[in-house]
Amino acid sequence: MSTLTLTPIKMRYGIWQGLIHQTGTGVPQIKVTHQNTDIPNVQLTENEAEGHWLLQVPIPPDAIADGVQVFVITDAVDDEKIGQFTIIAGETLGDDIRAEVELLRAELDMLKRAFRRHCVETS
Known part of the structure; x- marks a missing residue:
């Protein structure tokens, strides 16, 4: 089970923002994908005073298209x-x-990825 929780904040100027809270220590390892492709330039900024991390996801121009796009x-x-x-x-x-x-x-x-990883680890 993940030690991270995400609270969405807003999207502005093509950058989606959220807050990451964690029960563990260290820098959270976050991956953002769109259509099974990793989104580059994802930023995490620590706010020590508040005890959370600011997650900023820049929306790639090629991901903006007609229809529904899920990240x-x-x-x-x-x-x-x-x-x-x-x-x-x-x-x-x-x-x-x-x-x-x-x-x-x-x-x-x-x-599917988790199941394949489980099969490899248990065989």
Whole structure:
């Protein structure tokens, strides 16, 4: 189980922000993916006075497209999902199930990786 929790803050100027709280010590290892591709230039800044880390995720221009784009945030140490955020562009999408399907795909991919790792470790 991850020692990290994520609290979303806002998205502004193409940068999504959230707060990372941890029960452990050291620098949190965070991975952000979009369509199974790691997002580069993710920044973590420690706020010692408040006891949390500021997570800043720059949205790559090629990830901004029509439809639903889901970004999955994981604890890179144990590959456990700690959060996600979604960008919807194009036509107004009311009760769009596509965001849920994309999130389920990302979670299924994460489960497949964990299962394969488990099979390798136990064989």
